[in-house]
Amino acid sequence: MSEPILELRDLKVSITDQRDTQIIKGVDLKIGRGEVHALMGPNGSGKSTLATTIAGSPSYTVDSGQVIFKGEDITALKADARARMGLFLSFQYPTVIPGVTMVNLLRAAMKARTGTDLPPREFLVQLRATLETLKMDESFARRYVNDGFSGGEKKRAEILQLGMLKPDLAILDETDSGLDVDALRTVAEGVNALRTPEIGVLIITHYQRILNYITPDFVHVLVAGRIVRSGGPELALQIEENGYDPILQELGIAEEAVTA
Template structure:
């Protein structure tokens, strides 16, 4: 489904800043992948680069989605192919209600003509599942939302668009136990055998209750080790010392 080959990136505003340094990754339908790594290792850059955020420039390598090279595609075209990112810090848009936002983006992302009644019903059901108050629909997008509500709003969008690949960029950070549970519930509602999930996280809390297939450790822009859930547990116990040490010696 997603295949990243030998990817190198630099920052748009500082060309000397190398972020990803020869990253390889393959995700197949039905899989749940987890990327862990210390601060500044390039985790968020990876998700942003997949969506071609102009803040990052790919200098080498490429990204394929369902056999198509998407490295230089426009962000909205990539989104239309079915890749969704839950943002670490979702934007606020004063002046546009959540309902308006969901309706206009659903239409452009799926290209389908869906009746307003049907869509409203769908949104309303999803909000129930995520314990979201429906009054939020008439509030300006993310304005005055708490950190947890903003993240739930990301998951609501995920359920509304029903994409093929979901990237969760630190969706769990700053959330309390209940909110994390809701996010996990959302992921489980979404997950099936034909779609895939990439979770970027600091902690293993969000992984409880999920069926994780692969865990990757990202250090200095490169995947230094891959394994199963036991790797995540190892890092939870021991941190990244082992990898940083190796790198310092190099």
């Protein structure tokens, strides 16, 4: 494998306002360009904490270990610096930004990412193409960010940003949750359309069903802040069939200890 796009080295993470609560207890992970990794795990295992920590959320503090992105240690970088380097997080719960249209947001974000203000015409061409890929109406771009959006619209708005910003690493934090089958398919097709051999993808999910549409190269299972198992797509299918219990039992971890 060439140099990984993302590498986590023995990462330990706690809640910033509650430093004695460690959520991630030593995670190692390597994602190469063109690879799709799925990170699965029961509720409360630390999946979203890991995702937002990689993105640079101030709500979490890295106790030890490193986040290496494109060969650079970004552990101490702020979220905006990481994003400008090409890291993108699709939020589990995208935030409402009142009075700011999707176009406003996209223009500002693209300017931040590229350092130049794209001519309005070129921007519009890109926007239309991406909207079409995602089967989204143009009026969508004139609405205020996530304001009054349905669950499916919020997730598609995230993928729209992913498509416009063209990151090197996309982290999809439970992008599948709360979506009906049609919305899930649209979102997954959108992600597939935006995949290139250059981009790394980390899909964080509780369920296997999104992986029916986006086939992962690797599947990891996170339990109580540690990756307890890694494998190929067949691991996701096993979980789909039997749930997390067999893995937990094998490891001697009681479900209560995980969700507590």
